[in-house]
Amino acid sequence: MLNEFFPELEIVDVNRRDETYQFICHGKKSCAPCPQCNTVSHRIHSRYIRTLKDERVFGMDVQLRIQARRFFCDEPDCPSSIFTERFPALCRPHSRRTFRLERGLLRLLRGMSAIGLERILNNISDSTLLRMLKRSERHRIMPDPRVIGIDDWAWRKRKKYGTIICDLETRRPIALLPSRDVNTVCAWIRSHPTIQVVARDGSVEFREAIRLADETIQQVSDRWHLFHNLGKKIEDILKQRLPSGEKILLEPDGLNIERELTDAERRKWTLILAVQQDAKQGVPISELVRRHQIDPKTCRRYLKMTEPPRIGRSHRRHSADVYKQDIVRWIRQGRTTVWMHRTLKRKGYARGISTFRPYVARLKKAVPHEININRRIIQKVLWEDEPSNKPLLLKILDIHPFLKELNELIRSFKELFEAATSQQDILRWCGQAERMNETKLSSFATYIRGDLDAIRLGMTLHWSNGMVEGQVNRLKTIKRQMYGRAGLELLRIKILNLT
Template identity: 30%
Template structure:
């Protein structure tokens, strides 16, 4: 019986018998070619020796597992000089030698394993009618040949973390074809340089600001053009701004207040507790924990300042205090201890907000009874408790007792002081993307402090250079940054000069490490799917074949 034409990998076989149940489909097939080629001398031979049956698993049909009983013939080799006397006919399009799965089934399981890993892949394969163990699936992943292709010319290099802050590796990406070309188990200049030396066709290396990969590129590909990634340039500038802005906290705080209002002018309208005598132990515990954290920061600040005044270097101070060098640099230059941080809570819509105008109107009409007001808004659709109304009424009474219009405490709030990170983000953002209140805030910041105005102008100039790739303006920007009154920008400019050639090309060419960062994120996903069994060989195989 001829096999259907929609099974092309079985076209060279003859179907002798089939059995179908709800749990398994069994096909007994045999080869139809009268001859077979000797695998050693490649001579076509037709003299048969014997037969035997191979049991091979195939891809499922409609979720039902399929088993092939393949009748294989043995032949005599007719070449007298061939060392092989007897051979079994090969079936290269159906099954490999000694394999118990067809090539189609092996390819399907490899794709499942590369996408999901061992345990998850085995569960999906069983649901699809392709039962396989997770260990066998991992073995199939390891046996997958790495993808071929042309040697890379433009390579992106970045680090990836086995364990963040402790152990790192290196990922290398072909930026022209957007695929991972290799994964290295360590983050070292020697290993990366050796990898680059083995590929002399590399003409461009895109990297971050790390001196390690810059050294590796110089040693492994001295003729290649190095490009500093633009995102890392902006990130370094933002870090410098975050260190600089806390020195001007007073200007940031005053600019955050409403126009014509001092920074602390709203303190007399703060609501405070409506029932001062009621103990609030949860709030007290949170405030005590916040005070203790701030006390530790102040102690750390004073220790860093004292050691710096005694002549200790930054690395020694960081080791003795137990903090990072960046923190030492920031605290060393701060004129005063860091201010306590207030927890950021996103604004929530209050259930009483839709009814507050009506309550204010009734209050002004002379109705000051809380329960009566509660019953009235219940008739208007309010479906919550009376305690919210009572608190609102108590707030109105306190406003009148203080000589303020009723509702002032509810409507007037102290303006929060933006964090240094938030202000740095505003400095880097396009002016057209800012909200009106953000533009007004930045205008007040620039008017309040000359150094902040200079920092904003130079930051916007550099951001424009990055977005529009205007590398020809870099020298003029560096000259202006070197003479400005912003220490953070002077240090940033000095760092750019130390890597000037790569920075200039990065601000001119279109290449970036964006695809590399994307593959690092995909690598994190694959690493977490390993459930502890992701050794480097397995992880590298999945990244190269699946990514």
């Protein structure tokens, strides 16, 4: 079993000293090639003990004590007359740690700084760990990228920015640039002629850099940024046109919305309709029973039904029913669910808020009550097309009629992403936004017209900048760990090589 971990060594003995396992071993081969001229030599000059550290086993340190041999080099023109046998699968020349241990240390460096790891290990310095990082950078081989995502990151917010580039096919960062100016990004893209698609946000610098580097590259505008930018414009409009907060009276008639059928109810209703359809064609009950495999009494009941069935448990007494009158009175007064729960806890109510909240929500559907809303709630209701928000949406649109056109604009913008979208569809939406005579929406429509091809590809292709945004978030964490102690080179190594 040990030979699988150390294929170049023959284990002679295993000792335990304090908290360390010592493996006594030597090389398996009787000869060795010269590292200078590659001539194989069998003549042994001398032997010495070489000590290597390996990964811990069962909480114990592992130490390899190798009886290494020195050989004579028989090549007259070789600059080395004596050389030491090497173990290329085990460690580097002159190293005191195996490759396995170095890989384990590099994995630990993914989530913490070198100084923090030094404090934990106690037997290796932060300088040694940093040298290992820089050495691993030299051996990194990256494939030629075809589809990339690009985004900026802040050295110092609103002062200085850099650029991160990721391969969207391998989902790995491949470059970290010191700035986001057009010349820097353009030069990097030109040095990688295999690039065909670039996903980006709405940055003008990135758009121009990609165009200057290669006009045949497809630029894909990120979908999330499109929704985010439109949301910011709508938020600005609501700040100008709506008060910061207001109260709305919700009537029970506007809240009694029929819930959607469950899967079981939908299957049962489909069976009922099939039975009724066969009966209209003159099929007798005996044949209906056999064809649909149901009881005769059930068949007659199905023939009389005019509405979908409701499947559910019978009503059980709720733990808060004792306080129902108080809860209804508080709902009319506009009290919050948290306030009601805290008040009832002082009266002896023992259940948690997660049990109490659904009970209050059901009562609110039958009790007229006032709710406090602000611009954020209104924007959320306008964006989210949920049945539970429909009564509140109708009430808001009734109070503020100008929001009807804004709600229709949001709905049509979402539809652009749900179907095969052409440039004419996008331009038609831009015209709809400009006809609202809102400066914010007109500027957003102008931005879309200026980046029309990239936005259309963003609506139709599946590439996005989501993975790049995640790498930016990771970069921020690592940058803050290193703040004041390191620069771009070490940051690049930790971002690119420890992914």
